[in-house]
Amino acid sequence: MIEMRDVSRTFVIRSRDGRRLRRSRTVVRAVDGISFTIGAGEFVGYLGPNGAGKSTTIKMLTGILAASAGSVRVAGLDPARQRTALARRIGVVFGQRTTLWWDLPLRDSLTLIRHLYRVDAAAHRARLAELTEVLDLGPFLGTPVRQLSLGQRMRGDLAAALLHDPPLLVLDEPTIGLDVISKATVRGFLERRNAEQGTTVVLTTHDLGDIERLCRRVMVIDHGRLAYDGGLDRLRATAGAQRVLVVDLARPGEPVDLPGVSVMRVEGPRQWLAIPQGSSAAAVIAELTGRYEVRDIALREPDIEDVITRLYRAGRGSREAVQ
């Protein structure tokens, strides 16, 4: 569905330094040699800190920006050259700005989209009915878009992006600013759409909840380069995140002494033990209970947030080392 090969994108930033009239010219590599392939039916999360190149990648996928180097193919088309043809085959949602008409009732916006995309009336009616039901648009179909809450507007935008039944849906921060319930609605909808209709979904987000709930595949971009591309589980291992055993001992004491296990923290009788990668938690627990009197044990999986932070830090560290 999407194929990017050695794609780079540079921006030239001109700025006036100080009071002098001389202008400095800086070349920024927003995206720096990225390659990946996304197959039909995948659900991919695209992560990265602000300014990492997420939006630039999305803009190249949707034909808003041309790549400076490398090749981009989306749905068999070259996005920058075949923008209009591509627009008919993909749905795009920007979390930060609506593509709906501000002063029109939602229903009218959706009707206009039917005409712009030349969807025939019967197909439109069926899809609209379905989207109205799934996204619960009924209560505000007649309300002007400017009066909708952010959550309602986002559901409206989703409907608008899917009325022409595109096989690929690209979302740039679709859950930004939404409350918990709206987030759940949007996530549930995307999940169903992907599972039932096989719609390929690519979304960027800062919300790791989106990733954990939805994405079977995660791509992390940092400083314009892919720092990670793969499943969520392997991401944890790659970043070197450790599982943690929280142990409540019978009484406070010295940090426990177990081979290969380091104690991260001690607070009275409670101790935090880092389980080394590749070790079995069961073995550590057996060892522990054999040597110490243990009241309670909890095993904590590494937090996705930690994992990402570690990944970003690792990227930064190696870059600094190079410099």
Added chain:
Amino acid sequence: MAEALRVYALLAWTWTRAAAQYPVSMIMLTLTTVALTLLDLAAIALIFVHTDRLAGFSGTEVMFLYATSLVPFAMADIVLGTAERLGQHVREGSLDTMLVRPVSPLIQLATEDFTPRRLGKLLPGVVVLAVALERADVDWTPGRIVMIPLMLVSGTLIFGALWVITAAFQFVVVDGREATSSVTYGGAFLTQYPMHIFGRDFVRTLTFVLPLAFVNWQPALYVLDRPDPHGLPAAARFASPAVAAVLCVLAALAWRAGLRRYRSTGN
């Protein structure tokens, strides 16, 4: 082309309905437009009541020149006026949302905030033209009769093309709105008076650089049966459609180049 017109009409109708969501504001704006139009007409009447001759042209002839500039200008303004907002959309990033729709961003820009009120801009020009035609001392040959609609259409295309070219310029200079206005509105001002009240070199520049002289001046010389004070060959009087066609091609190229530049430089 048919598709472009269909989409234009569709979007214009949508914006009209959007405007109707604020009925009070729509009525107020319509009344304002009517008032301003009437003032415009009064000002024009005042000028022509006191003008017998301007640079060797009779009052009626000046009126004819004035109207044949005003009508094409208003038409271009109605169809493409909001294209000059391009810079704003580039700055705010809203151009990106236009680019993900299967419709030319130029059409989306041009139809923005469209209301039938825009048509009111045509009224002063049409009234003055009607008066000028009725009073004009013209020997109405078939050629001259045909020339009237021909020059209005060519003039509209010339203004429209210049508008698109200068809007495309905003892809390069994002704050170019002022520059755009100086060309479009300045152009309208110049063509409203007999050209040779301006300097000769100036007119040459205008003729060849900004071919505004072909909006009404050259074809009007034919209709009014006047020699060209600047001595251009007689063929120049019939060149307006060709000039319009060339400019439209240039405008299309400029717009494409601008869009390509936007995509390769981003913002």
